[in-house]
Amino acid sequence: MKAVRVHAYGEPARIESVPDPVVRGPLEVLVEINAAGVCRTDLHILEGQWADKSGVTLPYTIGHENAGTVREVGSAVSGVRPGDKVILHPLVTCGLCRPCRSGDDVHCENSSFPGIDTDGGMAELMLTNARSVVRLSEQLAPADVAALADAGLTAYHAVRKAVPSLYPGTHAVVIGAGGLGHIGLQALLALTPARTIVVDRSPEVLRLAGELGAHHTVHADGSQVDAVRDLTRGAGAQVVLDFVGEHGTESDGIAMTRDAGSYFVIGYGGRVDVPTIDIISREINVIGNLVGSYNDLDELMTLTAQGKVALRTRTYPLDAALDALADLDANRIPGGRAILVP
Structure with a gap:
């Protein structure tokens, strides 16, 4: 063969x-x-x-x-x-x-x-x-x-774990709506009542995310953290799902996460570097996902x-x-x- x-x-x-x-x-x-x-x-x-x-x-x-x-x-x-x-x-x-x-x-x-x-x-x-x-x-x-x-299984697994945190009125951020992220977005929309925010550097990907039902799309042009915080009234999202995991999305994802919220690492290639005092004082969760x-x-x-x-x-x-x-x-x-x- x-x-x-x-x-x-x-x-x-x-x-x-x-x-x-x-x-x-x-x-x-x-x-x-x-x-x-x-x-x-x-x-x-x-x-x-x-x-x-x-x-x-x-x-x-x-x-x-x-x-x-x-x-x-x-x-x-x-x-x-x-x-x-x-x-x-x-x-x-x-x-x-x-x-x-x-x-x-x-x-x-x-x-x-x-x-x-x-x-x-x-x-x-x-x-x-x-x-x-x-x-x-x-x-x-x-x-x-x-x-x-x-790709679908990994995205679904992360969303499935996030479901208990995403009650009505909450926000979920999807960083990177490409091959994995567009599946994660659909799983979020199918399983939760959360308001979804998609962050990506590609206008075409953002357009497709909007067609799939994303409530908000944010162009990753350097102002994405401020844009997400504006959409969440300054607090950040209860759940951030990072489908990229490199090239700076790690720090963006932590910054977009609300205090007592959860940052889900799905994409990989970079490093998550958070001072331990920030993890404690903000009581945030960093959660890994493997298929x-x-x-x-x-x-x-x-x-x-x-x-x-x-x-x-x-x-x-x-x-x-x-x-x-x-x-x-x-x-x-x-x-x-x-x-x-x-």
């Missing part, structure tokens, strides 16, 4: 032929990949940012946002069968450790992460297990939802089937994977996601 492979950090990926994966375990599921999302994390992988954390042996296949058709299942699999359309939770989990038994499978003690620390789905086939597959409603096509497997649980993904698919969440996508054939990565790196996919269609 064809696959997009990393051979060395700091170098472009390669599209090459590798052996097909084979079902061997009773709970394994072989999926024909119909759509694979292209994520900024893939760029960070190629740069080497994940080398120490993942410990993966090169070469390997990237791609952690995957959806497709079940090709073959192990002897103990009963929830799906060949021919089913599915989206894949990004983690392959054990189901037996304490986090899994608590429904916190994103912190499974025995997990693997296809596309990060083992072969992923920028390929024609991918091997996963029964705990990772979510059957799709008939009205959902793999190419329409693939990027929700990580989401199987249940989060299942809920997100329900919202998507109801038409409350939708992806803006640009499709590429698998052979054009390097073009898709280059377009993402150059910010030529505003407000949406690149999808490889093998």
Whole structure:
């Protein structure tokens, strides 16, 4: 099969032929990949940012946002069968450790992460297990939802955690309404009554955010912190969701957060540097977010089937994977996601 492979950090990926994966375990599921999302994390992988954390042996296949058709299942699999359309939770989990038994499978003690620390789905086939597959409603096509497997799941997970803080009359700020942020905005509108404020440096992204239903949009032209504080009567927002996490959004996000509010870090690449006396005196929360649980993904698919969440996508054939990565790196996919269609 064809696959997009990393051979060395700091170098472009390669599209090459590798052996097909084979079902061997009773709970394994072989999926024909119909759509694979292209994520900024893939760029960070190629740069080497994940080398120490993942410990993966090169070469390997990237791609952690995957959806497709079940090709073959192990002897103990009963929830799906060949021919089913599915989206894949990004983690392959054990189901037996304490986090899994608590429904916190994103912190499974025995997990693997296809596309990060083992072969992923920028390929024609991918091997996963029964705990990772979510059957799709008939009205959902793999190419329409693939990027929700990580970008959507991560955004939804953060919003889901923020829901108790967002009662009527509150404000939520979305910093960066691109590939992740436009999904987070839709989740906020679907799950909370909060007034939403979208901050972005792209007028086009702000226009799209307005079309999706954002209550206010703010151009990040250097005056964005003052603009948000004006919109919140000088107090800041109860929740700030930072989908960028670098290039100064870290300090902006803290400054936009109301006292006793919460700053959610979703994008990454920068550093959060807050004097401890400010954390104490303002009693603010800084909350990290790493993808989401199987249940989060299942809920997100329900919202998507109801038409409350939708992806803006640009499709590429698998052979054009390097073009898709280059377009993402150059910010030529505003407000949406690149999808490889093998």
